[in-house]
Amino acid sequence: MATSASPTIRARRLRRELRRLRDQRGLTVDEVARMVGWHRAKVIRIEQGHSGISADGLRKLLDLYEASAEEQGTLTALARQARQKGWWSAYGDVLPDDYVGFEAEAAAISTFQSLYVPGLLQTEEYARAIIHAGRTMADLDEVARVIAARQARKVLLARDVPPRLWIVLDEAAVRRHVGGPKVMAAQVARIVQACQMPAVEVQVLPFSAGAHASMGGAFTILDYAEPALDPTIVYVDNDTNTMLLETGEHVSRYRLAFDHLRAKALDPDQSADFLATVAAELQP
Known part of the structure; x- marks a missing residue:
């Protein structure tokens, strides 16, 4: 199955390019707003991704920034692609942030999970148990839609x-009996199976490793095929908040943390053996 362009990534690339062109012209947000007849808040929302931009609005900015014919063609195409819908748009009610759109075009995904198995490797029954635990008031239709969205990600x-x-996976994530021993046995077996996939590496961070570089919780680093156009993003989430971090300082901090976690974890072969042992222990 071929990779398709992510509208989320195209929208991010568009707003980065618009900011670059504005800086290149030496214009402030206030100056741009005055020259095109907008409120300054509109310029800020466009550059920060909180608001889309119409074809007419884009033409106004490109003319103001004196964009070349090549730049105008490229950014007009980006805007058109950004207005398209990714498959995840159909699940907007159960996918509350843009993470899936950013994940969709990633060339590399590096993730540390401290409490549960990452979504891309979850079995349906494991995912169902996680959702029921976290959405105590959810009805059956909502749970079904969350399950469908998670399956589509795969x-x-x-x-x-x-x-x-x-993936660096804390031992706690495979020791906790989510859904009961039977569900957990199938889930751990799924991770063992994934270890055989050429594009997947799994390392287990054992309890014996003690304190580590991400005691604060889980995070994911998303790298792209063209980093000059699409710089790395770090995604940090918990039960009450999600953050997408893009600054070089944040990215360097989390990349260093991930390197330390990998160094403390069992190597991939040892991890596969460890997981196979856990799966066997869960069998009746």
């Missing part, structure tokens, strides 16, 4: 060229 791993997926 198309990433079926691509002709899948993203490189590197």
Whole structure:
């Protein structure tokens, strides 16, 4: 299955290019707003991704920034692609942030998970148990839609060229009996199976490793095929908040943390053996 362009990534690239052109012209947000007849808040919302931009609005900015014919063609195409709908738009009610759109075009996904198995490797029954625990007031239809969205995400791993997926998994994530021993046995077996996939590496961070570089919780680093156009993003989430971090300082901090976690974890072969042992212990 081929990779398709992500509207979320195209929208991010568009707003970065608009900011670059504004800086290149030496214009402030206030100056741009005055020259095109907008409120300054509109310029800020467009550059920060909180608001889209119409074809007419884009033409006004490109004319103001004196964009070349090539730049105008490129950015007009980006805007058109950004207005398209990704498959995840159909699940907007149960996918509350843009993460899936950013994940969709990643060339490499590096993630540390401290409490549960990452979504791309979850079995349906494990995912159902997680959702029921976290959405105590959800009705059956909502739970079904969350499950469907999570299953749809897994198309990433079926691509002709899948993203490189590197997971560091805290031992707690495989020791906790989510859904009961039977569900957990199937889930751990699924991780063992994933360890055989060429694009997937799994390392277990054992309890014996003690304190580590991400005691604060889980995070994911998303790298792209063209980093000059699409710089790395770090995604940090918990039960009450999600953050997408893009600054070089944040990215360097989390990349260093991930390197430390990999160094403390069991190597991939040892991890596969460890997981196989856990799966066997869960069998009746």
